[in-house]
Amino acid sequence: MERRRGDELLESLFDATFQLMKETPHTNLTFQQIAEAAKTSRTVLYRRWPTTFDLLQDIYTYKARKLFExxxxxxxxxxxxxxxxxxxxxxxxxxxxxxxxADVMNNYFYIRMQDxxxxxxxxxxxxxxxxxxxxxxxxxxxxxxxxxxxxxxxxxxxxxxxxxxxxxxxxxxxxxxxxxxxxxxxxxxxxxxx
Amino acid sequence: MERRRGDELLESLFDATFQLMKETPHTNLTFQQIAEAAKTSRTVLYRRWPTTFDLLQDIYTYKARKLFExxxxxxxxxxxxxxxxxxxxxxxxxxxxxxxxADVMNNYFYIRMQDxxxxxxxxxxxxxxxxxxxxxxxxxxxxxxxxxxxxxxxxxxxxxxxxxxxxxxxxxxxxxxxxxxxxxxxxxxxxxxx
DNA sequence: TAAATAAGATACAAAATGCACCTTATGAGC
DNA sequence: GCTCATAAGGTGCATTTTGTATCTTATTTA
The missing domain is CATH 1.10.357 (Tetracycline Repressor; domain 2)
Known part of the structure; x- marks a missing residue:
């Protein structure tokens, strides 16, 4: 079975999360759902982020980076x-x-202020x-x-x-x-x- | 035992939630914690809001109302x-x-856009x-x-x-x-x- | 080709969820 | 006062999610 690694994996985690957020307001995201959507196990997620909020921070800084760069x-x-x-x-x-x-930008400011x-x-x-x-x-x-x-x-x-x-x-x-x-x-x- | 009712209860639910948010980013809020902090049972919360996100919407519109009015x-x-x-x-x-x-105002805009x-x-x-x-x-x-x-x-x-x-x-x-x-x-x- | 690294699977206790159902305090009506 | 409707608060339970530990296995790199 093929395994995604590094940035490729990271991006598909972001994508899956992002996809989920279109359906659920992201205050209610769970690692379980994300893992399922991204077709991986929760372990992979927990290794990277302690909470979904931390994941979101990374998502938006990633998106913002692509934008700003x-x-x-x-x-x-x-x-x-x-x-x-x-x-x-x-x-x-x-x-x-x-x-x-606009929502990504909005979220970026939001996350920024929460941190x-x-x-x-x-x-x-x-x-x-x-x-x-x-x-x-x-x-x-x-x-x-x-x-x-x-x-x-x-x-x-x-x-x-x-x-x-x-x-x-x-x-x-x-x-x-x-x-x-x-x-x-x-x-x-x-x-x-x- | 005394019971808070109506607006009095509502406000103390808001206060407790708000208090909690100072410690935890609100993406990770749980009804359990809120109920405990507000010294009531989860039932009271579930009767009013399906998810914590909905609670937050009400909190910020409440805060915004006090502000705008x-x-x-x-x-x-x-x-x-x-x-x-x-x-x-x-x-x-x-x-x-x-x-x-500023964070309340920020959240107000944020919640507004999510909805x-x-x-x-x-x-x-x-x-x-x-x-x-x-x-x-x-x-x-x-x-x-x-x-x-x-x-x-x-x-x-x-x-x-x-x-x-x-x-x-x-x-x-x-x-x-x-x-x-x-x-x-x-x-x-x-x-x-x- | 062997060793190191990271992905993915499994298991489990603890916490949180979403309901259903019950008890009881409180305010509104008479 | 008293009764009753209403809403607060409590309990129980099946299910989901969490957090962590441990193990297997694919893939990279040296």
Whole structure:
């Protein structure tokens, strides 16, 4: 009989758990069910995680890692205007949310907050923070080079484009329209940044 | 032997559960433990909720109700300037977060998203949304009466002050300083609204 | 090819679940 | 006051889940 090992096994454990969560709210997950769904024995699970909560932490950091390590921001082109660049940025970032699902992102924040010393993913988180900061810095640099006036803002405020998308996806569940993205740029981002 | 009934009982069930959650991540809560902590029998719990998840939904909507039905916005005075009004608004709203805890708010959003048809608290949610909209409308009306110029913005954008506070509390766990609140007003809200 | 490693199976006591059924305190009605 | 309906609290039981220990076996690596 074939045996899955290492990452291959890990991924199918994650997949099975994820599959189960679509049916049951994950507060009620059991190792028994997961083992069954993943066609393995509980032993394999207990060896890795003391509780289902720990498993979930790993699932979401895994999903988040795949997300954060993506080259999404590398696709960003110079559209010729700050406005165009912002629209492109929001569109790409919203695309990430559409792809991975708002609930995963939501869960990531949730799990993060539950973890007293969110020890396991600080490195990941700071790395992703840096990527986000760089994306903004790049856009603003281009704008300045073009001669567009850019305000000096505090570091936290620079994250506003991402915060807007996040909030929109967390608080309001309706699909985010292109129109809304453009409104974010025209009503919020441009007045704030330029 | 004395028996707690109705709301009194309900509240002490909530309290006991809440107490337990400080020790255990709530993914691992059991009815057994809760019943023990609340000094009652499991029967009482099963009569009310099929799973711990359902209990949690009720807890957070209860907590949220106490929050949303509060008269926080009624305290808002006319400070004489839009800037002052915004600072006051953010301070009051941040105070709410400090009081009730960012994790409760986080959980509220979380539970809300898990619930496919968040059926139980839609009324509550729209009521609170209205309160928020009114608070903003009031501030803007005063500003206009004073002769300050106010931009015409889409309905969703009007929620920006609250979105900022929410995001700040969800994504970044450090305590929000007065300085940061003022920066939000000067760097974001004033450029957007006026 | 042998040894090390990790997956998977089995067993078992303890805890938790989900019900059914029973007892009893308490508030509402007369 | 007294009675009765209601809801709280208790008990018992079959089933599921947990946590752990122990053993077998597939697969990697040296």
């Amino acid at each position: 993506g080259e999404y921001f590398d696709e960003l082109k110079d559209t010729g205007s700050l406005r165009g660049d912002f629209i492109q940025l929001l569109t790409v970032y919203q695309g990430v949310y559409d792809e991975i699902g 007293p010393d969110h020890s396991r993913e600080t490195a990941l988180h700071t790395a992703s923070l840096e990527k986000h900061q760089q994306a903004i810095a790049h856009i603003l640099k281009n704008a300045k080079a073009r001669g567009e006036k850019i305000k000096k803002l505090s570091k936290v405020t620079l994250m506003l484009p991402f915060d807007l998308i996040r909030m929109e996806n967390m608080a309001r569940q309706a699909n985010i329209s292109k129109k809304r993205l453009i409104a974010m740029v025209d009503e919020v981002l441009l007045p704030v940044f330029s | 509060g008269e926080y916005f009624d305290e808002l005075k006319d400070t004489g300037s839009l800037r002052g009004d915004f600072i006051q608004l953010l301070t009051v709203y941040q105070g709410v977060y400090d009081e009730i805890g 496919p048809d968040h059926s139980r608290e839609t009324a509550l949610h729209t009521a609170s949304l209205e309160k928020h909209q009114q608070a903003i409308a009031h501030i803007l009306k005063n500003a206009k009466a004073r002769g300050e110029k106010i931009k015409k913005l889409s309905k969703v954008t009007l929620m920006l002050p609250f979105d900022l506070i929410r995001m700040e509390n969800m994504a970044r766990q450090a305590n929000i300083s007065k300085k940061r609140l003022i920066a939000m007003v000067d760097e974001v809200l004033l450029p957007v609204f006026s």
